[in-house]
Amino acid sequence: MTGRPRTHIAAMPSYKPGKAASEAEAEHGITEAIKMASNENPHPPIPAIVEAMTAAVTGVNRYGDNTCSDLRRAVADMIDVEAESVTIGAGSSALLGQIVDAFVDPGDRIVYPWRSFEYYPILAARSAAEAVTVPLADGHIDLDALAAAVTADTKLVFVATPNNPTGTAVTTAAIGSMLEAITTDTLVVIDEAYREFNDPAHGDPVTDLLPDHPNVLVTRTFSKGQGLAGLRVGYAVGLPDVIAQLIKVAAPFAVSNVAQAAAKAAIEHHHEIMDVVGELLVERQRVTERLGAAGIEHPAPYGNFVWIPIGERTDDLTLALERTGIVVRPFPPEGIRITIGTSDQNDRWIDTLIAHLSEGP
Numbered sequence: 001m002t003g004r005p006r007t008h009i010a011a012m013p014s015y016k017p018g019k020a021a022s023e024a025e026a027e028h029g030i031t032e033a034i035k036m037a038s039n040e041n042p043h044p045p046i047p048a049i050v051e052a053m054t055a056a057v058t059g060v061n062r063y064g065d066n067t068c069s070d071l072r073r074a075v076a077d078m079i080d081v082e083a084e085s086v087t088i089g090a091g092s093s094a095l096l097g098q099i100v101d102a103f104v105d106p107g108d109r110i111v112y113p114w115r116s117f118e119y120y121p122i123l124a125a126r127s128a129a130e131a132v133t134v135p136l137a138d139g140h141i142d143l144d145a146l147a148a149a150v151t152a153d154t155k156l157v158f159v160a161t162p163n164n165p166t167g168t169a170v171t172t173a174a175i176g177s178m179l180e181a182i183t184t185d186t187l188v189v190i191d192e193a194y195r196e197f198n199d200p201a202h203g204d205p206v207t208d209l210l211p212d213h214p215n216v217l218v219t220r221t222f223s224k225g226q227g228l229a230g231l232r233v234g235y236a237v238g239l240p241d242v243i244a245q246l247i248k249v250a251a252p253f254a255v256s257n258v259a260q261a262a263a264k265a266a267i268e269h270h271h272e273i274m275d276v277v278g279e280l281l282v283e284r285q286r287v288t289e290r291l292g293a294a295g296i297e298h299p300a301p302y303g304n305f306v307w308i309p310i311g312e313r314t315d316d317l318t319l320a321l322e323r324t325g326i327v328v329r330p331f332p333p334e335g336i337r338i339t340i341g342t343s344d345q346n347d348r349w350i351d352t353l354i355a356h357l358s359e360g361p
């Protein structure tokens with residue numbers, strides 16, 4: 001192989017992003033396909049963010065602030081921690097990569113529920129770690145089983161809440177009990193990519209867990225609720241000496257000045273952002289009611305997507321939806337994940353789904 005890649009890298013799979021709408025259009029000879037496969041926000045960023053980005057864009061001949069000091073301070077103030085407890089990264093994906101680079105040696109164990117975020121196995125493979133997966137219990141994360149899977153050589157546990165792709169969530173109280181069962185030598189990463197869509201009653205790990213558990217790291221993103229997926233900006237919160245390790249392995253100037261300005265504007269205009277999120281939550285409720293009325297079983301969703309555990313019919317349903325211009329994320333033979341879109345988009349996929357399922361297998 002050219003350039004002799006590291007053996008474990010040559011053997012590892014690539015991340016498979018959701019199919020692009022243009023790919024589906026070319027494959028099926030259709031127009032106006034919509035991508036509902038990557039849990040993106042269907043709405044463009046709010047005007048205040050567009051203004052902040054526009055103002056920042058003329059400065060891109062310079063690198064952005066390497067430590068993102070203004071944004072770091074704004075995040076720290078927003079969540080009421082010291083700036084040293086926060087680091088900004090190029091999306092939470094980049095931060096998860098920094099966590100693995102900083103903490104995992106080849107042969108260490110990384111424990112996570114499965115099915116969960118598709119990037120976790122890749123992160124484990126990238127560091128030549130042993131991935132230990134703990135099956136979901138009926139779509140839900142089994143925290144007792146996760147704790148039981150942690151051994152002395154487990155460096156990391158990933159807990160996505162809400163979980164991708166099932167949309168189920170765990171409470172901070174339940175995570176707290178899991179933390180009591182494992183030593184502080186194992187970092188527990190609470191991946192809150194969908195935080196804005198979650199039920200606040202599930203708790204806030206920064207205030208509920210971090211003060212008493214030095215091994216907790218929380219990752220969050222501006223990609224989903226704030227609608228900045230294409231800009232790549234997120235943050236991690238943890239103990240300052242844990243955060244300091246992540247900073248060491250960040251690529252220089254990884255977060256552009258445009259992304260920093262946009263994220264700062266998102267914090268300053270949090271209420272407007274939550275209005276957009278609120279509209280999507282109303283839609284999510286309407287979607288689950290329509291699915292329920294049609295007898296289509298699905299776990300209660302806490303992210304901006306729904307999980308339909310359709311089993312062996314995953315592939316034919318995905319194809320049927322794609323032919324009508326709806327691109328979803330299939331996980332055969334388990335089910336499909338569909339992002340909450342606008343009302344029109346949601347009605348389009350629900351109508352197709354109901355029609356297809358009524359035709360029988």
Ligand SMILES: Cc1ncc(COP(=O)(O)O)c(C=O)c1O
Nearest residue numbers: 091092093117160164193221223
């Ligand atoms: C559970 C989870 N974590 C992290 C991410 C990464 O998001 P980003 O890198 O855009 O911040 C995603 C994206 O889909 C996700 O589903």
